[in-house]
Amino acid sequence: MPLPDQTLLRASPWWQPRPETTLIIEGGQKLVGTYPISGAKNAVLPLMVSALLTPHLVTLHNIPASLDVAVLANLLEGLGVKLSWSQTASGLSATFAADQIHPARIDAGLVSRMRASVLVLGALLGRSGEACLPMPGGDAIGLRGIDFHIAGLTAMGAEITLESGTIHARAPGGLHGADIQMPLPSVGATENLMLAAVLAKGQTTIRNAALEPEIVDLALCLTAMGAKIEGAGTDVIRITGGAPLTGAVHTVMPDRIETGTLACAAAMTDGELHLTNARLDLLGAAGPVFQAAGVELEEVPDGLIARRAPGGLKGIALQTRPYPGFATDLQAPAMALLTVAEGASDITETIFEQRFRHVDELRKMGARIQVQGRVAFIRGAERLTGARVTGHDVRAAAAVVLAGLVAEGETVLDGLDHLDRGYDGMVEKLIACGARIRRSA
Secondary structure, eight states, X not given: OOOSXXXXXXXXXXXXXXXXXXXXXXXXXXXXXXXXXXXXXXXXXXXXXXXGGOSSEEEEEEEOOOHHHHHHHHHHHHTTOEEEEEEETTXXXXXXXXXXXXXXXXXXXXXXXXXXXXXXXXXXXXXXXXXXXXXXXXXXSSOOOSHHHHHHHHHTTOEEEEETTEEEEEOTTOOBOOEEEOSSOOHHHHHHHHHHHTTSBEEEEEETOOOOHHHHHHHHHHHHTTOEEEOBTBSEEEEEEOSOOOOEEEEOOBOHHHHHHHHHHHHHTTOEEEEETOOGGGGTTHHHXXXXXXXXXEEETTEEEEEEOTTOOBOOEEEBOSTTSBOGGGHHHHHHHHXXXXXXXXEEOOSOTTOOTTHHHHHHTTOEEEEETTEEEEEOOSOXXXXXXXXXXXXXXXXXHHHHHHSBSEEEEEOHHHHHHHOSSHHHHHHHTTOXXXXXX
């Protein structure tokens, strides 16, 4: 499904609207060179929302220049946040000023474009005691209901109703601390409850909290703003809230999903990429899994060197799991890698029930994949062939780009907007490393 109009300039003047809708990839080129890993897409969005919690200035460095960031920037501006952008050699930075906010001014069109928009719910309830939010959109990869968000906020004193696709939330007496047991370690729900709890009176305990590094990054930023948070990165997070927050300056963590994706690209093309800013420890289980599949990852002072191991690419079995398990966001790139690995592989997707939408696109290119329920069985193909394919979501788009890089002939990717949503300049960075890619209308 195509995204709405991408022309988002008012609150994100750095964003350059692109008329191109497809990507043309000529396969067969080794990727060699330096590929700078950007700030994490999955970390920056809650960090941007944290600016709603204080009237003081919040400055973020190492922001990825992606479409999702542009969408959220415009949504925040509609709520009254003033933004100031700067582009330097070290990346994109922004300062957010939320001294006056208008919680009723939420653009439904922007909310429909990204899942992370639901994070403003907790922040607005904590800051102003009210919020009215259309149901959020985003990638069509599964149900991903917001029940955990609503249950947690309700336990903290919010009154929430759902009417005609709109979330109406009030906290007439303000939010208060609560002991919250989450059924599953949802990253989004953990972030939403953290954003709400730092201004709620008393102590909030989040049990079965998500362990992802992006949770730790959010906690570091909130702590710099004066929040009292213990246990981020463990399954029990305790927050003592109620005190006003100050401003802060924070640098967004590097993108572990981009790191894993480009490590696959280097190994698939039998090239060598210097992934600057990358960190092996952030990959969790994905690091050793990729190494078992023949992706060599060498730590260097400023990042990682990624290449194919001397023994070549080998079939493996993997399961997606919450962190520190193998990230579901790396499942699609891993599948692309395994389509050209020697032998048989299988991938079990345990997080989202609709995250095999890239399978049919890879099959168009000659990949040998069979799906039974939530398990994909892959037998490495001698070669892939270029075809016209579609990127149905952010990670699926990256997977078919990887396949296109090694396919014989020309691959045409529709759904380029999804790639731009999740990655900062991936096309341009790949070109700099020797890929033959061009955008086309």
